[in-house]
Amino acid sequence: MAPGRLTEDVYAHIDARLAEVDARVAGLYPGEPPGRQPVHTVYVPAGRFHPELAGRWGAQAAAALAEHGPLETDDAIADRVRAKLAAEPIEDLRIDFEDGYGRPDDDTEDADARSAGAALAESVAGGHAPPFTGIRFKSFEQPTRRRGIRTLDLFLSGLLGGGDLPGGFVVTLPKVTAVEQVEACAEVLEQLEAAYGLAAGALRFEVQVETAQSILSEDGTVAVARIVQAGGGRITGLHYGTYDYSAGLGISAEYQSMEHPAADFAKAFMQVAAAGTGVRLSDGSTNKLPVGDTPAVRAAWREHTRLIRRSLERGFYQGWDLHPHQLPSRYAATYEFFRAGFEPAADRLRAYASKAEGGFLDEPATAQALAAYLCRGLDCGALTAADLPDLDRATLDRYVRRA
Incomplete structure (x- = not known):
């Protein structure tokens, strides 16, 4: 990385200043819990x-x-x-x-x-x-x-x-x-x-x-x-x-x-x-x-x-x-x-994964929402693994966690 004008001291100071905030936000907002939600x-x-x-x-x-x-x-x-x-x-x-x-x-x-x-x-x-x-x-x-x-x-x-x-x-x-x-x-x-x-x-x-x-x-x-x-x-x-x-x-x-x-x-x-x-x-x-x-x-x-x-x-x-x-x-x-929506959602997620151009310019948060939608469909029985042959549950879960 090309050097900028700010010294390491500035970076360290900001990290230290926000360390307590970082911990608080991580504790208060852990994200979607694992596991199924009943309908x-x-x-x-x-x-x-x-x-x-x-x-x-x-x-x-x-x-x-x-x-x-x-x-x-x-x-x-x-x-x-x-x-x-x-x-x-x-x-x-x-x-x-x-x-x-x-x-x-x-x-x-x-x-x-x-x-x-x-x-x-x-x-x-x-x-x-x-x-x-x-x-x-x-x-x-x-x-x-x-x-x-x-x-x-x-x-x-x-x-x-x-x-x-x-x-x-x-x-x-x-x-x-x-x-x-x-x-x-x-x-x-x-x-x-x-x-x-x-x-x-x-x-x-x-x-x-x-x-x-x-x-x-x-x-x-x-x-x-x-x-x-x-x-x-x-x-x-x-x-x-x-x-x-x-x-x-x-x-x-x-x-x-x-x-x-x-x-x-x-x-x-x-x-x-x-x-x-x-x-x-x-x-x-x-x-x-x-x-x-x-x-x-x-x-x-x-x-x-x-x-x-x-x-x-x-x-x-x-x-x-x-x-x-x-x-x-x-x-x-x-x-x-x-x-009604699983095929378009799966197509958008595949396009996001492959970086292919399509009708949507999706971001990581949208990919997370698309995967969560598909997981909910699987959990309630609306969808089966056969409906998503190339998107197994482990893959979908990684997108939900944004891992």
């Missing part, structure tokens, strides 16, 4: 959970598809959807002790917490559990805090009495109204690890963004950015809560939806706050269920498909499903999204 989270009230629930949901979804189909998609995607419903109908299951469960007396919830944990252990041992599982307990607000912590404790007692902590296990903290609640949740999880002999950091959690205070603090600062850091490295995801958030803003029930401008505002803040941190995002749910006669079911499928596609286009690769009949539209919309 949805299914919430099931604790009283309805049983060890073979995932298979039952798949059978119900397949029966609805046989009765009310076909889906408005091509035959190849429809075949993939049917195969998915038979093999892995639920990717992520959350056993719900919050809104979907209600507030029974303490003895009832104690018993349900233990039995639900034991049932999940049985499901895992029998090979029936989805790849990702967990529990949503009541919030850390004062009226429900002790009940939520106790339920989590008893659930873990039932779960760990029947085996090890499942891989992909995560707990859900709802209705955050102060960043300190997130810090307290991380502290409780640390105490539970010690109590049950779990490895440090084994218990991870996701935060539901379903209050205005989760976006903006009382002092005008952006709460969601502080929430991401308040978990002490334990937070895996931010999940948007469509109806609690909308209701809290005074939006009329008729207009509460995943695509309301207020929802987009909140989710844009979530997206910016989580970018680069390794915390993943999930959109919320629609309460328009595919039930009733065939015209009603098909109309709900169309609406669900449209909303899922909208979320995917905006970089929210996960959402909530609340009913078995939503599974066909979840997978059809997801598979259409990845199959």
Whole structure:
């Protein structure tokens, strides 16, 4: 290299000046975490959970598809959807002790917490559990805090009495109204690890963004950015809560939806706050269920498909499903999204790798995004290795890591 006018002392001074900043940025923004992200989270009230629930949901979804189909998609995607419903109908299951469960007396919830944990252990041992599982307990607000912590404790007692902590296990903290609640949740999880002999950091959690205070603090600062850091490295995801958030803003029930401008505002803040941190995002749910006669079911499928596609286009690769009949539209919309774009994405990545001239002048960040898109398609079953014969997973992963 040709010598410049600046001495080595200047370079060394700037390196030293920014060393602390370099370490802080590297710690706060590690990038996309390794491993698969589920395309949805299914919430099931604790009283309805049983060890073979995932298979039952798949059978119900397949029966609805046989009765009310076909889906408005091509035959190849429809075949993939049917195969998915038979093999892995639920990717992520959350056993719900919050809104979907209600507030029974303490003895009832104690018993349900233990039995639900034991049932999940049985499901895992029998090979029936989805790849990702967990529990949503009541919030850390004062009226429900002790009940939520106790339920989590008893659930873990039932779960760990029947085996090890499942891989992909995560707990859900709802209705955050102060960043300190997130810090307290991380502290409780640390105490539970010690109590049950779990490895440090084994218990991870996701935060539901379903209050205005989760976006903006009382002092005008952006709460969601502080929430991401308040978990002490334990937070895996931010999940948007469509109806609690909308209701809290005074939006009329008729207009509460995943695509309301207020929802987009909140989710844009979530997206910016989580970018680069390794915390993943999930959109919320629609309460328009595919039930009733065939015209009603098909109309709900169309609406669900449209909303899922909208979320995917905006970089929210996960959402909530609340009913078995939503599974066909979840997978059809997801598979259409990845199959429609995988060939152009693969072509652009090949051109980038070979430095060939084409219709795009892509940069390393774009190559990373193209590879991540293809990896997501492989993870959910929309794509197979046969679709990308010259782009194996190891190659794609290197681009995702920008190695």
